[in-house]
Amino acid sequence: MDKKVKLKHAIVALIVTNLITAVAVSVLPIPFFGGKRIVSKVEYDFLKKYEKMFRVENIVTNSYVDKQNIDEKKMIDGAITGMVDAIGDPYTVYLDKKQFEELLTQTRGTYGGVGIVVGEKDGKLTVVAPIEGSPAEKAGIRSGDIILKVDGKEITARDIDKAVTMMRGKEGTKVVLTIYREGKGVKNYELIRDVIVLKTVKNKVLSDNIGYIRISSFDENTFKEFENAIDELQKKNIKGLVLDLRDNPGGLLEASVNIADMLLPQGTIVYTIDNNGKKEVWKSDSKNIGIPLVVLVNEGSASASEILAGAIRDFKAGTLIGTKTFGKGLVQNVIDLKDGTGVKVTIARYYTPKGECIQGKGIIPDIIYDMPKELKDKEVSIDNDPQIKKALEILKSKI
Structure with missing residues (x-):
């Protein structure tokens, strides 16, 4: 010694x-x-x-x-960061004061940035989904795009939280993302940061009295927004429901589970198993909206949206249409270290009601129905969306 x-x-x-x-x-x-x-x-x-x-x-x-x-404090923070990074899980990270505050802001529903949710896929930093109405979506950034650089600095899958911090910032400031898209090559996107307000639920009545609800992510307000949307649609006497989870990157588990409870019969919604083999179960009661349901998913549907989609599939409470989901079956917990910093750590894997862990695999829909290639990089209205039209076709056969 x-x-x-x-x-x-x-x-x-x-x-x-x-x-x-x-x-x-x-x-x-x-x-x-x-x-x-x-x-x-x-x-x-x-x-x-x-x-x-x-x-x-x-x-x-x-x-x-x-x-x-x-700077002794920087040395200590660096040592802690290195210790956590050495685990090799891109979702387990030490959060400095700025990163911790930004994470809390995101779950509250507003922050300054470009509106991109990222994840690790095949060792690359991948766009899970651009947030609806954000600078990133308006610029044409899409789910599946690979982020190579932020403001000229190379970024890897191990730098998820660093990348998020670099992309966020004061409204009106500029950030340049270097993006690789399969079949398109590398392109720089110059984005102007904006205040990202996450209104996560929108609804509409489609033809033949079929309701439509889109959930863009799951934050603290999502469940209440969903309740209000269902109430509004039921007052219009809808006969079926299209639930759109495409490009939904996930968010709070609690919001996803509460929504599932409104859609499912009594039973297990999801369960998790931690590193000690401890099992935690979330269940639904017998009350539900009781109308035919179709769920739209794609490669941008991840995490909490996969929990909801997986439960609906296993209960056979609705028909899943679209393409295979992202495949994030890990649960993170954020621990406040009481000095303005925190640790986000993967604490468990989650399993669908039938016991499937979809980590790295995703969920295959009941009906595989991809968007036509010529429409994939374009804004498509609800009325002209081929996948929504397919959902209506399926619902009409159930009503």
């Missing part, structure tokens, strides 16, 4: 390992400022485990030529 181990490190060890205990522990001598200090075995093991990190910090702070430029 390095004889220059500082007192503060020992104090940190005491705090981190929660050494307050009601039982006696064995003690060991540890080299300390040229002498020895008696510590508990737990504390000794902790210091031994992180000895190398302490030694490197000591070497750098005492040897670096521009010692006055050393």
Whole structure:
């Protein structure tokens, strides 16, 4: 053990390992400022485990030529970031103050940025979906696009949260994204950031008294918006419902589960299993809207939207139409570290009611019906959307 181990490190060890205990522990001598200090075995093991990190910090702070430029807080944050990144899961990250605040802002429903939800696919930083009405959508960025650079800086799948931070910013400021699209090549998109207000639910009555609801993502307001949309449509005596989850990147599990409860009969909506094998189950009651249902999905439907779609499929409560979904079957938890920072960590895998984990696989619809190639990169109105027309065709046969 390095004889220059500082007192503060020992104090940190005491705090981190929660050494307050009601039982006696064995003690060991540890080299300390040229002498020895008696510590508990737990504390000794902790210091031994992180000895190398302490030694490197000591070497750098005492040897670096521009010692006055050393920022100890940045070093600590860097060490924590590296420790979390070493897990190799792009969804498990340490969030600094800016990143943590931005994540909280997103779940509240408003933030400044370009309106892109990203994910990791085949080792690449991939656009899960542009947010409806955002600068990204207006510029023509699409689900499946691969982000190579942000403002000229190369970005990889391991940099998801860094990329999100770089793309967000003050309304009216500029950011340049370098995008690769299969069959189209590489293109730079110059975007002007805007205030992204997430109105996540919209509704309309289509032909033959069939209701239409589109959910663009799941945030704190989505369930209430969905309830209001259903109430509004039922007052117009709809006979069936098209639920559009295309390019829905997901969001809050609770919002997805609450909506599923309104659509499904009694039973299991979804369950998760954590690293200890603990199972947590979300269930629906017997009350539901009780009308024929068709759900539209595509490769941009991910996470919480896949939970909803998977439950509807397994219950046979509706017909899924479209293309295979994104395939994100992991659950993250955000832990507030009480100093303005946080950790987002993958805590479990989720499973559909029939026990399928769709991580990396996605959900295959009951009816595979892709958008025609000539329409894929174009804005298509609800009335002229081929997939919606297919959904209406299926619903009319059920009514």
